[in-house]
Amino acid sequence: MDTKNSSINKKSFEENIEFVVPGMELAHTVYSKDLSILANAGTIINTELIKKLRKWDITKVDIVAEVADNPFTNPNIEKFLNTYNQSIDVIQKTFDSIRQTQDIPVEAFSETADDIVNNITDAENINIIDKLYDLPVCDDYTIRHCVNVSAISALIAKWLKYSTESITAVALAGLLHDVGKSQLPPEILNKPYKLSPADYKLYQTHTKLGYELARKKENISQSILFGIFHHHERTDRSGYPMHLGADDIHPYAKIIAVADLFDESLTINCDFPGATSPYASLDNIRDRLYCFDPKISLIFRDHMMNFLSGHRVMLSNKQEGRVVFINRDKPSKSIVQLDNGTVLNLPTLKDVNIHYVIK
């Protein structure tokens, strides 16, 4: 952890007397059964005091713990979360206004994309992805999804070593990629996997609708327009609306496609058991590598490995543990250490996988 950005907080915890050792600090005054003071709060415990407390049948004491604050209080993460929440507000309002006017307020989108890029450049990137999914995922699906896709797409562009101008353009394309959904009835937006074939066809028009809305604006570049239009195209021509092949899909759309699928599995499918962990989401991308640009999906997977290691997880068989080694070919089947120390090699266990991350 970056100690420059961490602060130390004093908290207390209850400790059994058998685990109390010299040097610990008492958080609260300890009284005997007849309410006489045995030791004051703040006392640094020594061997004599431990003997005394035992003699008085004290079984538990409150100890001061110096706990490093969690990354939420890291100023960079906090700054990112503020920007993130402001972006959600701005994009919510702009979507509402586009619904009424069919006019994209480009300035508001551009400023939001700039803010997102400035923050991901400053902050610890991997923690940011982690933070995106600490937040509730089932409300405001489309808006949250657009902001997440913008941030993740910008990160991928950064990992691909794009120029700052191009990273900002990718972030803007990510923010706008589903803007066409503002023109569709809200009831078909939230759960596309539950739609009838006719409604799903209507849902698919959002790429063209978004492109049409955006191209009315003079200050949106061709690259951003294609980023919007092509984001559901797939390199094996299985995508829509034009079934383009690898050579014809714009690079911005190839980036957004990976960010979109990763985020969609975590947000839109939030009521799908087993589809809600980033491990399952990466499995999903891995299983469909032939649909995506290999360089983009591999660079994304490699960076995400850092993010996935060390998480506390719930397994599908209801056991809890910590991910100690990532299986790059199938992240949901990684190696997990249970609380009792047992190490489970999930690839050898049929039907057991990582179900979700415990927050």
Ligand SMILES: [Fe+2]
């Ligand atoms: Fe989309």
Ligand SMILES: [Fe+2]
């Ligand atoms: Fe999307």
